[in-house]
Amino acid sequence: MFGLGAPELIIILVIVLIIFGPNKLPEIGRAIGSGIRELKDATQEVEDSVNLDDDK
Numbered sequence: 001m002f003g004l005g006a007p008e009l010i011i012i013l014v015i016v017l018i019i020f021g022p023n024k025l026p027e028i029g030r031a032i033g034s035g036i037r038e039l040k041d042a043t044q045e046v047e048d049s050v051n052l053d054d055d056k
Contacts, residue, residue: 004012020028 016028017025
């Protein structure tokens with residue numbers, strides 16, 4: 001229902017490119033990637049601790 005298709009992603013990318021410029025895009029991409037990686041790691045840690053508690 002709220003999925004993003006190719007046209008929406010292209011529009012968002014163009015808007016971000018206009019706002020931040022081409023020089024900032026790699027930096028923004030790295031920051032977003034780093035944030036997603038940290039979120040995955042934290043989620044995995046919580047999942048592992050819940051699984052350990054279930055084993056007791």
